[in-house]
Amino acid sequence: MTGTLSVVGLGPGSPDQITPEALAAVAVATDFFGYFPYIDRLNLRPDQRRHASDNREELFRARAALEMAAKGEKVCVVSGGDPGVFAMAAAVCEAIDDGPAEWREIEMSVVPGVTAMLAVAAKAGAPLGHDFCAISLSNNLKPWDIIEKRLVAAATAGFVMAFYNPISKARPHQLGEAFDILRAHLPGSVPVIFGRAAGRPDEAIHIVELADAKGEMADMATCVIVGTAETRLIERKDQRPIVYSPRSFGGAGK
Amino acid sequence: MTGTLSVVGLGPGSPDQITPEALAAVAVATDFFGYFPYIDRLNLRPDQRRHASDNREELFRARAALEMAAKGEKVCVVSGGDPGVFAMAAAVCEAIDDGPAEWREIEMSVVPGVTAMLAVAAKAGAPLGHDFCAISLSNNLKPWDIIEKRLVAAATAGFVMAFYNPISKARPHQLGEAFDILRAHLPGSVPVIFGRAAGRPDEAIHIVELADAKGEMADMATCVIVGTAETRLIERKDQRPIVYSPRSFGGAGK
Numbered sequence: 249m250t251g252t253l254s255v256v257g258l259g260p261g262s263p264d265q266i267t268p269e270a271l272a273a274v275a276v277a278t279d280f281f282g283y284f285p286y287i288d289r290l291n292l293r294p295d296q297r298r299h300a301s302d303n304r305e306e307l308f309r310a311r312a313a314l315e316m317a318a319k320g321e322k323v324c325v326v327s328g329g330d331p332g333v334f335a336m337a338a339a340v341c342e343a344i345d346d347g348p349a350e351w352r353e354i355e356m357s358v359v360p361g362v363t364a365m366l367a368v369a370a371k372a373g374a375p376l377g378h379d380f381c382a383i384s385l386s387n388n389l390k391p392w393d394i395i396e397k398r399l400v401a402a403a404t405a406g407f408v409m410a411f412y413n414p415i416s417k418a419r420p421h422q423l424g425e426a427f428d429i430l431r432a433h434l435p436g437s438v439p440v441i442f443g444r445a446a447g448r449p450d451e452a453i454h455i456v457e458l459a460d461a462k463g464e465m466a467d468m469a470t471c472v473i474v475g476t477a478e479t480r481l482i483e484r485k486d487q488r489p490i491v492y493s494p495r496s497f498g499g500a501g502k
Numbered sequence: 503m504t505g506t507l508s509v510v511g512l513g514p515g516s517p518d519q520i521t522p523e524a525l526a527a528v529a530v531a532t533d534f535f536g537y538f539p540y541i542d543r544l545n546l547r548p549d550q551r552r553h554a555s556d557n558r559e560e561l562f563r564a565r566a567a568l569e570m571a572a573k574g575e576k577v578c579v580v581s582g583g584d585p586g587v588f589a590m591a592a593a594v595c596e597a598i599d600d601g602p603a604e605w606r607e608i609e610m611s612v613v614p615g616v617t618a619m620l621a622v623a624a625k626a627g628a629p630l631g632h633d634f635c636a637i638s639l640s641n642n643l644k645p646w647d648i649i650e651k652r653l654v655a656a657a658t659a660g661f662v663m664a665f666y667n668p669i670s671k672a673r674p675h676q677l678g679e680a681f682d683i684l685r686a687h688l689p690g691s692v693p694v695i696f697g698r699a700a701g702r703p704d705e706a707i708h709i710v711e712l713a714d715a716k717g718e719m720a721d722m723a724t725c726v727i728v729g730t731a732e733t734r735l736i737e738r739k740d741q742r743p744i745v746y747s748p749r750s751f752g753g754a755g756k
Contacts, residue, residue: 260614262523267616269518269701306749330616332623334749338631341746345736352738358624360514362521362584362614369586370612377592378644379652381635381661390632390751394660398633401659405652407635447523482599484606492595495560495588497644 250353252277253317255337257330257361258289262447265362273359277324281313282336286326306336310343317354330363334384334412364471365410368443371453373482373490375441375473378497380408385415385422392422399426403433408479408493411472415463423472424463430474434458439481439491441473442466455481455491504607506531507571509591511584511615512543516701519616527613531578535567536590540580560590564597571608584617588638588666618725619664622697625707627736627744629695629727632751634662639669639676646676653680657687662733662747665726669717677726678717684728688712693735693745695727696720709735709745 254273259265274280277296280287284300292298299316301309310325317323327335337358344351369376381402387395402409414423427440436459444452444467454465458474466472475493482490508527513519528534531550534541538554546552553570555563564579571577581589591612598605623630635656641649656663668677681694690713698706698721708719712728720726729747736744 259521264523264526265521265614267513267519267521269516272518330620330624332620332628332630334631337624337628338746338749341628341631341734341736341744342748344744345734345746352736352741355741356627356744358627360519360616360620360624362616363620366584366586366614366617370584370591370614373612374586374591374595376586376636377595379635379637381633381656382630383633389749394751398659398661401655401661402635405655406648407652407655480595480599482595482606487606487609490595490598490610492592492599494596495592495643497648 251317251320252355253323254357255325255331256359259362260367278322282326306339310339314351330361333363367446368471372441374492377493382410384412386413409474414466416468427461439475444470505571505574506609507577508611509579509585510613513616514621532576536580560593564593568605584615587617621700622725626695628746631747636664638666640667663728668720668726670722681715693729698724
């Protein structure tokens, strides 16, 4: 007998940003796996079981969830933001790929959510308004020279960049190094947005120029957006400036 | 007297994927601007006014919305997906930037939503599981050589790509040309996902290899995701294959 496994995105943090589809997937599940702060966001019923874990055990957690689904349970794996963006969906797929054949028969679904860069961008204006990319700065799973290559490629080709996993206690230097690399390829005036807890009561959005951007301006819960030479700032009286990247290249189409 | 302007993302199409925050922003507004199929998704009250327009009049629509907000009205501009991803938020910012000083005093908010690539990725598995980028293939607002440069940069640096605006009646050749460019830089076996109406009753998700990908497999409502050499397919009995991009580079960390 084979159960079900849903991998559900809870959005950036505010209950107002969880989709009804995600709540419905939570409501029908019996067993919940995920990083404990995400599980804590759910109002689970007494009959719904929590299997919370540390954030660094993604593959272990994915396997435990699949084992339980293979036994016939209705399992839910929760992620913050969107599960497909540097979150649990890929870990679950990896576990299936390397796991026993019966795991492929599990009815798996992924429920999308609002990922952090969209929430931070919304608070700033429209910094992702033209072509953009999302890069995880963690070198736990890929070598730093690949990250460096992608930073240079994105900067020279004119992509706005959103950084996930910008920094952690175990990786304090990556974000500062990334800014150093980008300063060699982009004007110092390019806007950089540090967005933390977008949409939550402790929200903090800071905008600096790339010339002044420092690694210590972020923590592990920050999403960092770096503009391009085209990205613009609109100053306003009594309100935070608007940051946006024009849809047109080089002012064409205006 | 200055009103308010919210730029609201309605998600990929299913009412189940609209956030409560977006519905709340719709509920308090009096005047609605947007491409008519998006406005048609809302259950507006008799006291809420519709100012629907064609999809190609974004800047005109943004200005009309700002004019009305400047008069003191509560205006809502609606987008499908997320308003910050190839949608109305950047057009509104451009209009403010070029408009009269009073438009900067309008209380503007952007309400994020689930953008198409996240919904399509969720249906396929986790194709955006590592670093990725989003590119609009429309050359209405940027020259084709910039798009070409970005395609090559993304392919050679190992980004998964999501294409928005892949094709239209006025631009029938771009997507096919993009595939031709990518075939020079990526293995023919790279998975390509054509996702249309993800989450809606008429949903269509097709997976082909890059070697076989053709422009005519998409229409203007399709989001196309092109993997990397690392992207994998998991074949399943009686279910569509899962497509995912491993979190780790070159199998590191497995």
